[in-house]
Amino acid sequence: MAREHPPKLAVWKFASCDGCQLSLLDCEDELLEVAGAVEIAYFPEATRAVIRGPYDISLVEGSITTDHDAKRIQQIRKQSRFLVTIGACATAGGIQALRNFQDVDEFISTVYATPAYISALDKSTPIADHVFVDFQLRGCPINKYQLIEVISAYLNGRKPNVPTYSVCMECKQRGAVCVMVADGKPCLGPVTQAGCGALCPAYHRPCFGCYGPMETPNTASLSAWWKQLGVSDGEIVRAFRSFNAYSEAFRKESEAHERSDH
Amino acid sequence: MTTAPLSFILESAHLQQLFDALARHGYHIIGPTLGDQAIIYDEITSVDDLPVGWVDEQSGGTYRLHQTKTPIYFGCTTAVQSWKRWLHPPTEVLWRARRTDSQFEILADEQPTPRYAFIGVRPCELQAIRIQDRVFLEGEFVEARYRARREAAFIIAVNCGRAGNTCFCASMGSGPEAREGFDLALTEVLEGDRHYFVVKTGSAAGQALLAEIPHQPAGDAEIEAAAHIIADTSAHMGRELNVDGLRDLLYRNYEHPRWEAVAQRCLSCGNCTLVCPTCFCVTIEDATNLNGDEAQRVRKWDSCFTMDFSYIHGGSVRYSAKSRYRQWMTHKLATWVDQFGTFGCVGCGRCITWCPVGIDITEEARLIRAADNQTVVNKKANHDESV
Ligand code: SF4
Ligand code: SF4
Ligand code: SF4
Ligand code: SF4
Numbered sequence: 001m002a003r004e005h006p007p008k009l010a011v012w013k014f015a016s017c018d019g020c021q022l023s024l025l026d027c028e029d030e031l032l033e034v035a036g037a038v039e040i041a042y043f044p045e046a047t048r049a050v051i052r053g054p055y056d057i058s059l060v061e062g063s064i065t066t067d068h069d070a071k072r073i074q075q076i077r078k079q080s081r082f083l084v085t086i087g088a089c090a091t092a093g094g095i096q097a098l099r100n101f102q103d104v105d106e107f108i109s110t111v112y113a114t115p116a117y118i119s120a121l122d123k124s125t126p127i128a129d130h131v132f133v134d135f136q137l138r139g140c141p142i143n144k145y146q147l148i149e150v151i152s153a154y155l156n157g158r159k160p161n162v163p164t165y166s167v168c169m170e171c172k173q174r175g176a177v178c179v180m181v182a183d184g185k186p187c188l189g190p191v192t193q194a195g196c197g198a199l200c201p202a203y204h205r206p207c208f209g210c211y212g213p214m215e216t217p218n219t220a221s222l223s224a225w226w227k228q229l230g231v232s233d234g235e236i237v238r239a240f241r242s243f244n245a246y247s248e249a250f251r252k253e254s255e256a257h258e259r260s261d262h
Numbered sequence: 263m264t265t266a267p268l269s270f271i272l273e274s275a276h277l278q279q280l281f282d283a284l285a286r287h288g289y290h291i292i293g294p295t296l297g298d299q300a301i302i303y304d305e306i307t308s309v310d311d312l313p314v315g316w317v318d319e320q321s322g323g324t325y326r327l328h329q330t331k332t333p334i335y336f337g338c339t340t341a342v343q344s345w346k347r348w349l350h351p352p353t354e355v356l357w358r359a360r361r362t363d364s365q366f367e368i369l370a371d372e373q374p375t376p377r378y379a380f381i382g383v384r385p386c387e388l389q390a391i392r393i394q395d396r397v398f399l400e401g402e403f404v405e406a407r408y409r410a411r412r413e414a415a416f417i418i419a420v421n422c423g424r425a426g427n428t429c430f431c432a433s434m435g436s437g438p439e440a441r442e443g444f445d446l447a448l449t450e451v452l453e454g455d456r457h458y459f460v461v462k463t464g465s466a467a468g469q470a471l472l473a474e475i476p477h478q479p480a481g482d483a484e485i486e487a488a489a490h491i492i493a494d495t496s497a498h499m500g501r502e503l504n505v506d507g508l509r510d511l512l513y514r515n516y517e518h519p520r521w522e523a524v525a526q527r528c529l530s531c532g533n534c535t536l537v538c539p540t541c542f543c544v545t546i547e548d549a550t551n552l553n554g555d556e557a558q559r560v561r562k563w564d565s566c567f568t569m570d571f572s573y574i575h576g577g578s579v580r581y582s583a584k585s586r587y588r589q590w591m592t593h594k595l596a597t598w599v600d601q602f603g604t605f606g607c608v609g610c611g612r613c614i615t616w617c618p619v620g621i622d623i624t625e626e627a628r629l630i631r632a633a634d635n636q637t638v639v640n641k642k643a644n645h646d647e648s649v
Binding site for chain 2: 030033034036037148149151153155156161163164165166168169172173174175176177179180181182183184189190191215216218224225
């Protein structure tokens, strides 16, 4: 389908590790197709060329951790027709949101020689706390096929096929043996959103929760079962406190066990 | 005089010849084999792929394997997933289309129908296949792909020599003996040094295949040995489900407090529905490529535990875990009866074993019945007082 002006795509970076942007570069076979379907207008990780906004699609990676970034995201929103957050940082605050549970000033004064040079907000927050987000793509990192699906759905005016059910659904579809039932390993799959294709269980590892809470997470029931498997409160806190620590369901669950751990 | 199906003996040493005969006829053999710490049904080519000597132990939310010295081929009970995986696969492309100048053209489906020989189909699983046949083949709409795979399949049932701790086929009338719906049915017998199968034929194709491999008529003692094994299994079911008036029991207990109690534990993860050999629900995903010149429609397993499943304009109808669990259990044990004439449960126990938090359909039914009886008793007591 020939379009007169290919839609303009921009990729923006906030506090993050760049891994999600790299998923786009990692699309190899599909990248040429992406480049053919959209005009890559702003993507510093891949090209120095900059085409001015407004942009049809903005992919936003990373969380908001400074005042400057909090202002920048407002500008980006104004320049973007369809804004998609990509990855756990942008959708939940990322691993850096672990500091949300601690006193940041204390870190700063311990780590930096001249703390006055550091200007950081005391919390790492997801993009949706600051601006309206059209679609949130989960994962740490995101799944490149899901990213292409979201872009493709946007370009073709259809709904993206990105299920919000549990990792268990993909685990069974894939035919993996449940590591929790067959091996007693504490798995976050039942409360985590699908998207990775149940990668870890397929390699005999329990799910780490990279995609954040699924649509109806019953974290309390899962933790209660884990305790029967011999998992301690401290281990439960650590399991829920990773890439998606600051997402509401995981945060509440870790806080509940932090209290009982003391 | 009725002629009972004849029984034959296949010595265990000749079991490989059964595999060879199936392969000669071009079948892909699917049978129990050792997966990641559990028995799975997968493609196998020889008796060595069977989980020889392995025995499973199942309970609510727990599955463990142990190796024994007994050279038993079919010592494990049901595998993680059922034959549904092969007859009604988790994902399937229904059709593809390509954009043309003015419209679009449907691309031809060139997938040949696989010819499966299923070896080790348990009696409850046979019943589950019959139930899915009713769903896919006997309604107003026939599922063409399912029918093609089903008609091409050769089924070798294996009667159960042991019931797992989550099994309740005896309650559901589906086992532990295969009665119909197979080409061949085996009962594995180990007596001292002797190791053989008592074989029954269930179709002309089964008879023809048996004719190609060494076998002999079974004697009374051998038939007796097989019958004894099955009776013993039947007497040692891990679970029990009282099906007496079950449908109406559930219908009149839609507001039972037990639903809320189970909802506290239920993760809405969907495992129970995907491992269930009768659950048939799917979702349809339409997808395009980036430049929109190709499209495909894909069918994927779905579950009544997902929010999308009951999504209609404005939101999900079953927004609470309570309503989702109630939908699942009442479908299995009540509405299925009205819909298809049988229960939607065959007592395989998978939903109990593979539920990550060990929720047990038989226990839930028992607790609902227990409180239902109480209401009846209370009413009666009140009534007695008032008179
Ligand atoms: S291994 Fe984890 S994701 Fe897979 S079914 Fe079990 S609990 Fe769910
Ligand atoms: S409801 Fe449970 S026990 Fe019944 S057939 Fe399905 S998985 Fe097996
Ligand atoms: S129990 Fe749920 S998933 Fe299974 S057939 Fe019924 S509605 Fe479908
Ligand atoms: S009953 Fe068990 S397997 Fe089924 S959805 Fe609930 S937690 Fe998951």
